[in-house]
Amino acid sequence: MTDLARRDWLLEVDNLWCGYNGTPVVRGAGFSLGDGDIGCLLGPSGCGKSTILRALAGFLPLQDGQIRLRNQVISDPVRSVPPEHRRIGMVFQDYALFPHLSVADNVAFGLKGLSRRERREKVMELLNLVHLQDLADQFPHELSGGQQQRVALARALAPEPTLLLLDEPFSSLDADLRRRLSLDVRDILKSLGMSALLVTHDQQEAFAMCDEVAVLYDGQIQQWDVPYNLYHEPANRFVAGFVGQGGFIPGTVAGPEGIDSELGRIRGSRADHWPAGTLVDVLIRPDDIVHDPESDLMPRVVEKTFAGTSTLYRFRLSPDTEFEALFRSHLDFQPGERVPVRVEADHLIAFRRAPGPDVPV
Numbered sequence: 001m002t003d004l005a006r007r008d009w010l011l012e013v014d015n016l017w018c019g020y021n022g023t024p025v026v027r028g029a030g031f032s033l034g035d036g037d038i039g040c041l042l043g044p045s046g047c048g049k050s051t052i053l054r055a056l057a058g059f060l061p062l063q064d065g066q067i068r069l070r071n072q073v074i075s076d077p078v079r080s081v082p083p084e085h086r087r088i089g090m091v092f093q094d095y096a097l098f099p100h101l102s103v104a105d106n107v108a109f110g111l112k113g114l115s116r117r118e119r120r121e122k123v124m125e126l127l128n129l130v131h132l133q134d135l136a137d138q139f140p141h142e143l144s145g146g147q148q149q150r151v152a153l154a155r156a157l158a159p160e161p162t163l164l165l166l167d168e169p170f171s172s173l174d175a176d177l178r179r180r181l182s183l184d185v186r187d188i189l190k191s192l193g194m195s196a197l198l199v200t201h202d203q204q205e206a207f208a209m210c211d212e213v214a215v216l217y218d219g220q221i222q223q224w225d226v227p228y229n230l231y232h233e234p235a236n237r238f239v240a241g242f243v244g245q246g247g248f249i250p251g252t253v254a255g256p257e258g259i260d261s262e263l264g265r266i267r268g269s270r271a272d273h274w275p276a277g278t279l280v281d282v283l284i285r286p287d288d289i290v291h292d293p294e295s296d297l298m299p300r301v302v303e304k305t306f307a308g309t310s311t312l313y314r315f316r317l318s319p320d321t322e323f324e325a326l327f328r329s330h331l332d333f334q335p336g337e338r339v340p341v342r343v344e345a346d347h348l349i350a351f352r353r354a355p356g357p358d359v360p361v
């Protein structure tokens with residue numbers, strides 16, 4: 001969990017309300033980003049990620065709340081520091097390079113008050129950083145998508161911003177390049193000690209690149225946490241379903257020792273929260289299920305998805321109890337076959353089964 005007692009926050013967002021034409025899209029969002037940290041806003045399309053970035057960059061007024069950068073208020077409902085005075089850099093999905101300027105001139109664009117020689121030195125330093133020193137005199141249309149995004153990164157870093165905002169920066173690249181470039185960008189930002197906030201709907205990218213991740217849904221932050229906790233300790237049903245794979249099976253609280261389900265007794269500390277007999281839904285992740293020839297639990301394979309080194313199976317034990325399991329691919333079972341399995345969950349994640357609003361437990 002992010003250490004809330006920390007005081008060296010670079011960015012603090014309190015109770016942020018903002019939107020369009022008087023209608024709020026972001027409703028009461030709050031989070032803090034530490035100096036040198038890379039944070040992420042992760043969520044499905046339309047949940048308000050880019051709207052938060054626009055408010056941070058100074059392009060959208062606040063209906064309520066406050067944004068502080070290095071303890072200075074940069075936005076509240078009555079004040080707004082102009083975007084050009086915030087020292088916040090931006091990298092966009094579509095690179096937004098100037099087509100008529102060379103790579104070097106694109107990077108130099110934001111550099112003010114330097115001599116020609118100093119500018120050239122600074123530009124080459126930045127191009128070295130993003131491994132494009134040999135392409136300084138090329139034009140954007142002569143570069144690949146990944147190279148163009150590196151130019152955009154160098155250009156955003158040139159004025160030495162306090163915070164860098166990255167809005168879906170890799171989404172127009174293919175999956176492999178996307179993964180490599182996101183790790184490269186993380187290394188570059190970390191080598192500079194640069195704080196950044198990334199917007200993405202790709203959780204693998206968020207997890208690989210970021211120190212802390214805010215899961216956003218319907219304009220509200222559901223959980224702001226380190227990736228490990230989002231996966232293993234989701235705060236509510238939405239986060240549990242959105243982050244990682246898995247699904248719910250019905251269960252009944254047996255007492256402090258665990259929850260009874262058709263998969264047997266599932267043990268874990270969360271069962272302490274409810275009286276025995278409470279009906280709950282238990283989250284089963286594919287890696288919580290292991291193949292065990294000694295087990296009497298024999299669900300039937302309903303679906304299999306081969307993925308090279310592993311195979312994802314969907315099992316059914318009864319109409320109410322379906323779950324997924326990830327096995328190494330040499331364990332090869334066919335649809336309809338019964339397979340002995342056992343639950344080996346190191347965390348118990350469960351939510352009370354109740355109509356009405358989802359209550360984090």
Ligand SMILES: Nc1ncnc2c1ncn2[C@@H]1O[C@H](COP(=O)(O)OP(=O)(O)OP(=O)(O)O)[C@@H](O)[C@H]1O
Nearest residue numbers: 020021025043044045046047048049050051052201
């Ligand atoms: N300029 C605008 N005027 C009116 N409504 C807008 C405007 N921009 C965005 N919206 C609405 O605000 C909501 C949130 O949009 P936003 O762009 O912040 O979502 P997002 O989470 O970044 O989505 P995506 O991943 O698809 O980019 C959406 O319902 C969208 O239709």
